Amino acid sequence: xxxxxxxxxxxxxSISKGYxxxxxxxxISFSVEKGAVHGLMGENGAGKxxxxxILSGDQSADAGSILIDGxxxxxxxxxxxxxxxxxxIHQELQLVPELTVAENLWLGRFxxxxxxxxxxxxxxxxxxRLTDIGIxxxxxxxxxxxxxGARQMVEIAKAVMLDARIIALDEPTSSLSxxxxxxxxxxxxxxxxxxxxxxxxxxxxxxxxxxxxxxTVLRDGKLAAHHxxxxxxxxxxxxxxxxxxxxxxxxxxxxxxLGAVRLEVRGMSGTRLPVPISFSVRQGEILGFFGLIxxxxxxxxxxxxxxxxxxxxxxAIDGVTTAPGxxxxxxxxxxxxxxxxxxxxxxIQGRSIEENITISSRRHFSPIGMLNPxxxxxxxxxxxxxxxxxxxxxxxxxxxxxxxxxxxxxxxxWLSEQGVKVLVIDEPTRGIDVGAKSEIYDILYELAxxxxxxxxxxxxxxxxxxxxxxIMVMCQGRIAAEIARGEFDERRILTAxxxxxxxAGTI
Amino acid sequence: xxxxKKILLGEQGLVVIFALAFAIVSIxxxxxxxxxxxxxxxxxxxxxxxxxxxxxxxxxxxxxxxxVGSTVAFSGMIAVMVSNASGSILLGLxxxxxxxxxxxxxxxxxxxxxxxxxxxxxxxxxxxVRGFALIASDGRAVGINDPSFYQLxxxxxxxxxxxxWVMVLLxxxxxxxxxxxxxxxxxxxxxxxxxxxxxAGVNVVRMRIWIFALQGLVCxxxxxxxxxxxxxxxxxxxxxxELSVISACVLGGVSLAGGRAAMTGVIVGVLIMGIAExxxxxxxxxxxxxxxxxxxxxxxxxxxxNMRSSAAGRGRA
Numbered sequence: 126x127x128x129x130x131x132x133x134x135x136x137x138x139s140i141s142k143g144y145x146x147x148x149x150x151x152x153i154s155f156s157v158e159k160g161a162v163h164g165l166m167g168e169n170g171a172g173k174x175x176x177x178x179i180l181s182g183d184q185s186a187d188a189g190s191i192l193i194d195g196x197x198x199x200x201x202x203x204x205x206x207x208x209x210x211x212x213x214i215h216q217e218l219q220l221v222p223e224l225t226v227a228e229n230l231w232l233g234r235f236x237x238x239x240x241x242x243x244x245x246x247x248x249x250x251x252x253x254r255l256t257d258i259g260i261x262x263x264x265x266x267x268x269x270x271x272x273x274g275a276r277q278m279v280e281i282a283k284a285v286m287l288d289a290r291i292i293a294l295d296e297p298t299s300s301l302s303x304x305x306x307x308x309x310x311x312x313x314x315x316x317x318x319x320x321x322x323x324x325x326x327x328x329x330x331x332x333x334x335x336x337x338x339x340x341t342v343l344r345d346g347k348l349a350a351h352h353x354x355x356x357x358x359x360x361x362x363x364x365x366x367x368x369x370x371x372x373x374x375x376x377x378x379x380x381x382x383l384g385a386v387r388l389e390v391r392g393m394s395g396t397r398l399p400v401p402i403s404f405s406v407r408q409g410e411i412l413g414f415f416g417l418i419x420x421x422x423x424x425x426x427x428x429x430x431x432x433x434x435x436x437x438x439x440x441a442i443d444g445v446t447t448a449p450g451x452x453x454x455x456x457x458x459x460x461x462x463x464x465x466x467x468x469x470x471x472x473i474q475g476r477s478i479e480e481n482i483t484i485s486s487r488r489h490f491s492p493i494g495m496l497n498p499x500x501x502x503x504x505x506x507x508x509x510x511x512x513x514x515x516x517x518x519x520x521x522x523x524x525x526x527x528x529x530x531x532x533x534x535x536x537x538x539w540l541s542e543q544g545v546k547v548l549v550i551d552e553p554t555r556g557i558d559v560g561a562k563s564e565i566y567d568i569l570y571e572l573a574x575x576x577x578x579x580x581x582x583x584x585x586x587x588x589x590x591x592x593x594x595x596i597m598v599m600c601q602g603r604i605a606a607e608i609a610r611g612e613f614d615e616r617r618i619l620t621a622x623x624x625x626x627x628x629a630g631t632i
Numbered sequence: 633x634x635x636x637k638k639i640l641l642g643e644q645g646l647v648v649i650f651a652l653a654f655a656i657v658s659i660x661x662x663x664x665x666x667x668x669x670x671x672x673x674x675x676x677x678x679x680x681x682x683x684x685x686x687x688x689x690x691x692x693x694x695x696x697x698x699x700v701g702s703t704v705a706f707s708g709m710i711a712v713m714v715s716n717a718s719g720s721i722l723l724g725l726x727x728x729x730x731x732x733x734x735x736x737x738x739x740x741x742x743x744x745x746x747x748x749x750x751x752x753x754x755x756x757x758x759x760x761v762r763g764f765a766l767i768a769s770d771g772r773a774v775g776i777n778d779p780s781f782y783q784l785x786x787x788x789x790x791x792x793x794x795x796x797w798v799m800v801l802l803x804x805x806x807x808x809x810x811x812x813x814x815x816x817x818x819x820x821x822x823x824x825x826x827x828x829x830x831x832a833g834v835n836v837v838r839m840r841i842w843i844f845a846l847q848g849l850v851c852x853x854x855x856x857x858x859x860x861x862x863x864x865x866x867x868x869x870x871x872x873x874e875l876s877v878i879s880a881c882v883l884g885g886v887s888l889a890g891g892r893a894a895m896t897g898v899i900v901g902v903l904i905m906g907i908a909e910x911x912x913x914x915x916x917x918x919x920x921x922x923x924x925x926x927x928x929x930x931x932x933x934x935x936x937x938n939m940r941s942s943a944a945g946r947g948r949a
Contacts, residue, residue, distance in 0.1 A: 203831055219828035221821045223891040232821055233833030235814045242812055 133192075134159040135291055135322050140189035142175055149175040150346045153189070157339065162313060162323040164333040164355065167343035168367055168558035173326050176343070177293055180324070181213035182206030193291065210290035214280050216299060222269035226262055226279050227251040230286050251286075258285055259315055274305030281312060285321075292316065293324040298332060299555060302418045302584075310336055328558050330360050342366040368560045376591030377566055383594070384408030385443075387578035388460075388547045390429060393438030397424045400603050401437055406547070406578040411569060413593025414582045416622050421602040422582045423465055426549050429580075430462040431455045442546055456485070459546035461539035463532070463553065465582070471535045472523050479505035479519040481534050486541040508537035513564055529554075529561025536568060548572060551582045566592050586615060598622050646885055650900045653907065661911050669910070671793065675861075677906035678795040679704065679870060681899070682854040683877045684884075685806040686847040688898045691881055692810075693823040693843055694890030698754040699739060700851050701873035702761040705866065707732040708855035709765045709774065712865035716777045724781075729852045735761055736848020740841035758874070765867040774865040785860035795857045802850065807895030819843060823890025875930065880905045883933035885940065905929065 133156035142150040150172045157163040167173050178184045180191065182203045191198045193209060200206050206213075220229050227248045228235075236246040251264040260278045268276060277297055284292045294313075298306040313323055313336060325337055333340060334355060342350040342363060350366040352358050387408045392401040398421050406412045414422045427433040429440055435449045448454040452462070464471050473481055483501045490497040505519040512533040516526060523534055532553065539545060553569070554562045569592065573579050583589045589596055590613045598606040598621040606621035608614075658665040683700050690697045707728040715724030739757055743750045776782065787794045810816035821829040822836050830836050859865050884901025886893040908929060912922050 204833065207831070207833075219825065219831055221824035221828055221891065223820055223824045224817065228817055228821075232817075232829065235817060237814045240813045240815060242814055242817060244812070 134194055136192040138190045140186045142186050148346055153348050155341050155351050157322055160317055160320045161338040162317050162325055162336050164337035164340040165324055165326045168560045171343040172346040173343055177213055212284040212289040213293040215295050218276050218280050220268045220276055225265050225267055227264040229268055230283050274301050291322045295326045378592055381409050381574055383410050389441040391439045393428055394436045395428045395433050398602050402604050408576045409573050410594050411573050411579045413589040413596040415589040415596055416599035420599040422599050423551055426551055426582055459544050461545050461548055463535050463550040465551035472531050474524045477520045478523055478534055481523045482508050482537045482541055485538055504541055512537050529557040547578045549580045600624055646897055646900050657911055661914055663914055673906050673910045674796045677902050678799050679854045679858055680876050680880055681799045681902045682802055683851055684880050684898050684902050685802045686850040687877045687881050688886050688893050689819050689843045690847055691886045692893035693819045696750040697847055698874045699758040701870040702758045703732050703735045703848055703851035704855040704870040706761045706765040707852035708859035709769055709865035711856045712774050712776055712859050721781055728856050732848040732852025733845050737845040740844030744837045744840035769867045776863055781860055782863055785857050803899055810895055820891055879930040879933050882937050
């Protein structure tokens, strides 16, 4: 048992950091003891990322210091932090896809004689190391052939190989399935028992309660709360500390009148969705799609939108069938898609918020293709205000915004199109903090109230249940269940979503 | 259809295509499968083959080198001129190797250290170096004084001309370097994920400089053999070589986005380029058409690269 005077292994002392125009961190002090998993929570923009960057050596603090095992650290680069035993695992994994697992783990320090790699040592040391920490991955497999979950394991194994004393994980489960997450959690448990300090950044409260011993909550760059024992606190309390106000119901769902059928999908199938599916969405309705990763939800969305070619079936908006081929036709017909991977398919990096909002709608401003800076600026300002995008200016590069605000900008892009009738939004709040989440939900309700038909795809069950009027559960490319709001039941939805392993054998 | 696609885009796809093409050509083109023609074919790809060895490293590390053709001509020229002036062939060869390495080193320093785009940098050095070759020779071919210089390319070992041996040796050496040494794995690593490599402690800047310097050195080897074969230093030799070499590499499965390369693929790529040209010669197809065919081969290579990357890369759920 931990009793008496426990040594703080990792200590932040009065860390402050300012960027031009914003104080990202002011006077942050807290400490973590050896072998503890310490949660770090806060809304986006609260300063978590900055703190992690300072810990990783990527940036240095304006004031304050970091102590590891009682020794003050003066490292100036990521390399120095490595040498001090601090490794940060970012959401974008730092692996080389075309090299094998073993090669990735040895990268930078290959066992070699006269430059020739000792292949046996390379693989065998990694194999024993992986077995040692209980990671079930083939050391000879190319990283590009692994699932995201397995890659995450490899990244953690890399940290262990480097004898990391402190591992910081930044939202590690954001792209993992719940099974993969569970594997990750048991790995973290094993690392904890080996005495490694884990700094765990997450938006997900259930994970914090599942994993963390202690917890720090940041808000607006300041220390909002420090809990020596997570068990002694509650979800509600943490949420309150994060947002600084009471959020009684983050979903905020209210009954809305539903109109006529707006979107009608009949017998639609495609390459990655071979079984035809049919459904419809009414005016003002929010239809939730739930399923495990790989259940076919995103494929469904891409087919409806015309991003992938449909093999069979029709999609009609207000009774008018849309051309199957291309997204442009879908947009013209009044349908828009907010894709799942914002970074990959959504935001245009390096361009301003203004351009990101007006990229689609600005073509209406002039029949001969001239830009209209004044109207674009007005439109951008209008949506920045309407969607409460937190930014000093519409000229800000979108990459500088937090995830929640980027999502708002993308919503603004589509809403600035005239006459949007159907909105398909894939993982609307992935990587977005609690406060911004409820803002996004409010925007969706507002749009639905205006008569829009909305399809929300999410792998977070509470979210789907919280905001949908009706839920379609998908499993292995089929619609497994359709459930009305009155009958929402966590158990029932999950059961429908899980592939029944016995079914194939018994039929 | 799907099975075929899998084979063609997989690791061994190219070898399959090559084997098929080779068999078809052997059957239908007269005089193709003769010892004489085979040696001729290999002779004709020596320059491309040698330079492709290091171009493979260049591309695999996400870089690019357009200056290889000029470097081949320039170093061939240096070899001949220094040999003539000093009366020592050995001195000429050393000078050529140094000159080629120097060009590559300068490329590497500008690209890696000053972070200038490789395409632009080597486009510039390509012209500068070609200019040097023309200035030094006053635009004319420079004859070789000492006939033993010819012997470099003309001598045969076991009835096979020496340049072919050199090419095969380099294939083996660079295949080994790519697959079995720290240098090779680091090359693939910095091409696959430069940031991860840097963080893992790979000295990315130094690696890139080395790769370019090596590229220059190997260009000089090719330049010397070429000069010896055509018995003179030609300032206009090897024009357009860069495109043939890059085509061969890409055809051989080297990714333009970096991180993926295989020596066997490059060898097959080189041979496909050689066979296409050889067959057109045997069939008496006019030289003008050969440009069109070469262009198409390049296009097909890039399309294949694209299809392979999307087959390999976008396995996201």
